[in-house]
Structure formats: C-alpha cells, structure tokens
Amino acid sequence: MTEAVSEGSLGLRWAMPAWRAIGSVVVAAAILWPPGSRVSARRAGQLIPGPVKELATGKILIAQRDLPDPNFTRTVVLIVDLNDQGTVGLILNRRSDVTLASVFKTLKPHEGSAPVFYLGGPVQNDGVIGLLRADAGPKDTHHVFGDVYVTAGREPLEDMVAAGADPSRFRAYLGYAGWSPAQLERETAQGSWRVLKSVAGTVFDPNPDSLWDRLINQTDGLSASLAGAGGNASPRR
Numbered sequence: 001m002t003e004a005v006s007e008g009s010l011g012l013r014w015a016m017p018a019w020r021a022i023g024s025v026v027v028a029a030a031i032l033w034p035p036g037s038r039v040s041a042r043r044a045g046q047l048i049p050g051p052v053k054e055l056a057t058g059k060i061l062i063a064q065r066d067l068p069d070p071n072f073t074r075t076v077v078l079i080v081d082l083n084d085q086g087t088v089g090l091i092l093n094r095r096s097d098v099t100l101a102s103v104f105k106t107l108k109p110h111e112g113s114a115p116v117f118y119l120g121g122p123v124q125n126d127g128v129i130g131l132l133r134a135d136a137g138p139k140d141t142h143h144v145f146g147d148v149y150v151t152a153g154r155e156p157l158e159d160m161v162a163a164g165a166d167p168s169r170f171r172a173y174l175g176y177a178g179w180s181p182a183q184l185e186r187e188t189a190q191g192s193w194r195v196l197k198s199v200a201g202t203v204f205d206p207n208p209d210s211l212w213d214r215l216i217n218q219t220d221g222l223s224a225s226l227a228g229a230g231g232n233a234s235p236r237r
Contacts, residue, residue, distance in 0.1 A: 051195045052185050057082050058145030058198040061089065062215050067192050071122045074212045077177060078131070078203055080150045081142070087179040090131065090150070093208040094119040100161055100172060103128070107162045118173045118208075125175030130157045133169040133200060145198040168204050194219055 061077040077089040098117045120129055132138075133147045140153030151157060160170040179187075187193060196202070196215065205211050 051193070052188050054195040055079070055082060055087075055185060055188060058148070060092075060196040060198065060202055060215075061188075062194040062196060062212065062219065064192055064194065065216065072177070076202070076208075076211050076215060077121075078144070080131075080144050080176075082184070084181060086181050087184045089177040089179075090120040090129065090173050091118065091177060092203060092205070093211040095208060096174060098174065104158065104161045107158060115167075118171055120173030120175045121177030123176050123178045127152065127175060128157060129173045129176055130160060131171050131173070131203060132156070132160055132165065133204070146200055148198075148200050148203055168206065171204065 057079055059079050061075075061079065063072050063075045063077075067073055072091075075094065076092045078092055079087060079089045081088045096117045096119050099115055100117065101115075103117075117128075119125070129150065129152050131144075132141070132149050132151065134141075134149055135147060137143055137149050138151070138156045138159070140156050141149040141151040144150050157172065161172075184193075188195065194216075196219070202211070202215070
C-alpha cells in the first residue's frame with residue numbers, strides 16, 4: 001500500500017546512524033510504545049519462546065494478523081541491528097508518495113532508479129536511511145547480512161541516487177522502528193511476530209504491496225522458528 005506523506009512538512013535531514021546511537025532509539029521506543037502496546041491478542045501466560053531464539057540482526061519480522069498497533073499492522077520488518085541495548089528495524093512494505101527527486105533535487109535521479117521513499121517506521125520519520133546491496137561495504141555503511149548494508153550517511157545515499165541504482169539494489173526510507181531492551185523478545189514470545197530467515201530477495205521484493213500477504217500465507221501453520229531455521233509447528237493465527 002502506498003501511503004501519503006506531505007513533502008512540504010517533512011523537513012528531511014540525514015538520519016542519525018541508529019546503530020551507533022541506539023541509546024536515543026530505545027528512549028524513543030519506550031515513549032512511543034510502552035510495554036504491552038504492541039502485544040497481540042494471545043492470552044497472558046501463553047508464550048511461544050521458540051521464535052525468540054531466532055531473533056538476530058538481518059532476520060525478517062512478519063506481523064501477526066492480530067497485531068493491534070496500527071504502526072505495525074500488516075508489516076514486514078528487517079532487523080538492521082539487535083543488541084543488548086535494543087533493536088532497530090526498517091519496515092519494508094510501506095511506500096510513501098515522496099519521490100527521491102523531490103529530496104535529491106540537485107542529483108536528478110535516473111529514470112528507473114528507486115522512485116519513492118518507503119516509510120521505515122515511526123521513529124525520526126524526517127530522517128533518511130538507505131538499504132543497499134554491495135559486494136563490499138561502502139564507506140559509512142553498516143553490514144546487516146550477506147550483501148545487504150544499511151546507511152544513514154549522506155555520501156553513500158547520494159552516490160546510490162546519482163548512479164541510478166535499481167530498486168533491486170537500493171531503497172531509501174523515512175524513519176525507522178525501535179524497540180527497547182528485551183521488548184522485541186517479549187513481543188515475539190507473546191506471539192506478535194513471526195521470525196523469518198535473512199533473504200535479500202525479500203528485502204528488495206519487487207512487489208512490496210503484497211509482501212505481507214504472501215509471507216503470512218506461506219508461513220501459516222508454522223512457528224516462526226520453523227520458517228527461520230526449522231522447528232516446531234504452532235497454531236494458525
């Protein structure tokens with residue numbers, strides 16, 4: 001689904017490198033989403049600890065059908081950093097109406113390059129973050145998995161836009177998602193998320209509008225750990 005964002009109200013800036021300043025992310029996360037705000041309808045005490053073991057940088061989260069938080073309803077999220085200070089992710093399947101050309105005005109993005117920004121999450125949504133594929137990590141990038149890197153650096157972002165990078169290798173995001181320490185683990189154990197293995201084709205899927213539907217259907221009847229690395233089946237949700 002394409003979501004409308006007012007270009008005039010953005011006041012875009014280069015996003016803080018979340019993986020280097022995660023302390024401010026977890027503070028924002030705690031304010032935006034107090035404990036329990038993103039928990040699914042699963043009854044208290046009915047936990048599924050298996051998927052929690054699969055959580056790691058580079059893994060992909062699929063929101064369960066009954067996830068009540070509108071910020072994450074029907075979302076697919078890439079974990080770009082997970083450590084003992086918290087978790088940072090990018091929503092992969094929410095496109096905005098903001099074009100790259102409207103922000104990178106002096107670079108004149110090539111026809112065929114990634115045409116619009118994606119809405120990466122509700123934290124610092126006036127900041128620009130990019131995901132890119134590269135054989136070796138460019139300057140000012142952070143390795144996520146395989147050949148996938150994340151950056152909030154102005155130089156690598158401008159380089160990708162100016163080069164007319166194809167959407168299969170580069171996408172730009174406004175904002176990101178943040179979880180305080182142990183928050184994502186708690187939500188996953190309570191059944192809010194399915195955890196899938198790292199696949200670059202999913203991150204740069206050519207049809208993001210239908211991505212959640214396809215992934216949730218593919219994993220119905222399976223636990224997130226089975227989808228990620230082999231495990232036990234769990235009820236359809």
